[in-house]
Amino acid sequence: MIFVYWFRKDLRPDDNRAFHHFTEHLKKYISEPENKLLLLYIKNKNSFNYFGSKRINFLNLTLTELKNYLKDYNLNLEIAEGSSPEIFKNLLKSDNVTVFANSQVEPYSINRDEKVKKLIESSSGKFYFFSDTTIMEFGGVLKDDGTPYTVFTPFKKKFLSLLFEKDYAKIKCDLKALSKFSEKQFILSEMNFKRYEPDNSVNSFIKGGRKEGVAFLNSFYKDGMQTYKYQRDFPAIKGTSLLSPHLHFGTVSIRECFRTAYKKLETSQDKTGAETWLSELIWREFYYQITFHFPHVMEKSFKSDYENILWENDSSNFKKWCEGKTGYPIVDAGMRQLVQDGWMHNRVRMVTAMFLTKDLLIDWKWGEKFFAEHLIDLDFANNNGGWQWSASTGCDAQPYFRIFNPYLQSAKFDADGIYVKKYVPELKNVPLQYIHNPSEMPPTVQKEINFKTGKDYPLPVVNHFEMKERAINLFKYSKR
Ligand SMILES: Cc1cc2nc3c(=O)[nH]c(=O)nc-3n(C[C@H](O)[C@H](O)[C@H](O)COP(=O)(O)OP(=O)(O)OC[C@H]3O[C@@H](n4cnc5c(N)ncnc54)[C@H](O)[C@@H]3O)c2cc1C
Structure with a gap:
């Protein structure tokens, strides 16, 4: 039997429920000569294609640190590349397998785990899940x-x-006890596995x-x-x-x-x-x-009525939003922070998400995907929850008629324009009274600071007050 600990969203060797049970279980069974131990992480290529480099960097640093930490106990973290069912199929060619892991909530993870469980159980192994996340x-x-x-x-x-x-x-994890079995480790390279070597060359704002x-x-x-x-x-x-x-x-x-x-x-x-x-x-x-x-939230609005909303989905407006060129400084600062740092402050996540859905009338799923591609902290449940809250399509969401005014949000939460100027540097000389809406700057002031709205910084892509009315009507009439 190969006893596998499968690390996933629990990349720590301590205060980890499934890892605790794994070490305790192994103490009982490993002494039988044919049993082996495998500490495994699987890098899935498909999902990785979807993630931004800063998030991958966070993961790479984390895997490197975990690998080094385990090495001090003569334990090896094996990082395999490929699809999880394929990797377990491959492992099963060598021996029966018993797996310990913490459960995940995302529908695609549940589906993957079902497949692996079936495979393992069909050859008299076991897959033990624990609650830890x-x-x-x-x-x-x-x-x-x-x-x-x-x-x-x-x-x-x-x-x-x-x-x-x-x-x-x-929850204590007895690594010392586990290290006693170090000579019984199953080495992936003994089989036909593709090993993954983390690349730590990219730098990111939050380190793994x-x-x-x-x-x-x-x-x-x-x-x-x-x-x-x-x-x-x-x-x-x-x-x-x-x-x-x-x-x-x-x-x-x-x-x-x-x-x-x-x-x-x-x-x-x-x-x-x-x-x-x-x-x-x-x-x-x-x-x-x-x-x-409610796993349907993965693809659809939590409130089914709002699946009927006729979003305008103007792709050139979407591009402006993604690039931080909407002419709304707080929105542009947020979007540039996202792309530059792989991060966005929570208040600004709400402002940018609401702007996309209520001012540009673009489907929240477009925004959810763009955030997913750039955030270091992308988390399906929180990202989806945040998007559906802002779009008013989720459970306990912001009511559709309560639409953030981006100018007021900016004036209230970035009164001195420090955040805006940091991420939208072309506005650095704009006087404070116009920083939240540079399109209001009189031509004389523009001349004084050698700045032209529409040239040095875009004019607002839409009129917030008109769009607010349109958004309210769109939501009102989407109800069946
Ligand atoms: C449109 C949108 C998208 C979002 N996408 C994500 C995402 O992909 N991943 C993510 O972790 N959070 C997401 N959030 C929630 C929130 O913005 C972040 O959790 C928060 O900004 C992270 O910063 P922090 O760790 O300093 O949070 P803190 O304020 O220190 O909060 C501590 C922890 O509590 C949790 N938390 C905080 N706020 C929320 C919230 N509103 N909803 C759920 N959990 C919360 C997070 O795990 C966070 O790390 C999103 C919010 C919105 C509006």
Whole structure:
């Protein structure tokens, strides 16, 4: 038997539920001479084609660090390239296989795991799944009548009523015990496998690896959590944890985040920062539960009525949005930050997403895909949830008639224009009173600063106030 630990979105050797059970299981069975051990990660080419270089860089750094860490215990992380069912089919040619892994919620991952499970079980192996990505297992927070929640506030209330300290307690993984079996490792190159060598040459704004993730969490605990409630909405300052890629790839565990938030709650007088951050972590739990119960959100609007919306889908406007050339500074700054850094501040994600859907009347699925191609922290459940919230097509979404005014959002959350000027440098000399809407700058001022709207910076691609009315009508009449 080959005992396989399959790392996926849990790229850490500690506080990892499936890895804990794997090490404990192995202690019992590995002594039989024919048994082997394999620590595996699979790089799937198709999904990788879809991801941006900064996200791949995060993953590569993470895999390199994990590999080196395991090496200190004489353990080898094997990184295979190809489709998961094909790789397991190949492995099964050598021996029976028992796999341990943490479950994933994305419909395509569930489908892949079903295929692998079938293969393994058809040759008398076992596939053991564990719940680790979220605090509550998928399907674990239901209304009293057994149906899923679709509104956040009651979900959060129920979630907190079910939450006990044991749910976020640390789960120990006995690497020392595992290292005793180092001479029994199954080496992929013995078979016909394509090995993947991570390329660490690209630099990105948020670096991969558990060390970096834990350092972010500690520094956020020390310097950020207390003021989170008041600072989180301002894109020019670092007011949030920047932990989302670490939470996605599992370099930091969700239990570690909850422990840290509760430690802050217990030790501070003003609890609002920790409470607000905890609430955001519970939004993550909410969107994971939504994806689990309503997998149709992967392709369709959560609210079926809104599948009938006749989006205008003007591809030249879409291009302007992608390139950050809409003539709306806050939108352009956000889109340029996304492409340049692989990242966008949450407030600006909402503004740009709402602008695409309500001002340009372009299908949220186009925007969801573009974000997916560029975000380091792309996470299917959160990205889909965020997009459907902004487009008003999701559960507990922003009502369709409450449309952000991009000028006011900019004036409120980037009052000094610092964020806008950072990402839209051609506006650096524009006086503050026009920074949120340079098209209003009188010709005399333009001349003074040697700047011409329409030439040095685009005029607004659409009129926000006209588009707002059109969007409201589009949504109103899409109802069957
Ligand atoms: C259109 C759109 C797309 C988004 N796409 C993604 C995505 O692909 N991946 C992703 O992780 N988040 C996404 N979000 C949610 C949110 O913008 C990011 O989680 C947040 O900006 C990450 O920064 P942070 O780690 O500093 O968050 P913090 O504010 O420090 O929050 C801590 C953690 O809580 C979770 N969280 C925070 N806000 C939300 C939220 N609104 N919904 C769900 N979980 C949340 C994240 O895991 C985050 O890391 C999206 C939001 C919108 C509006």
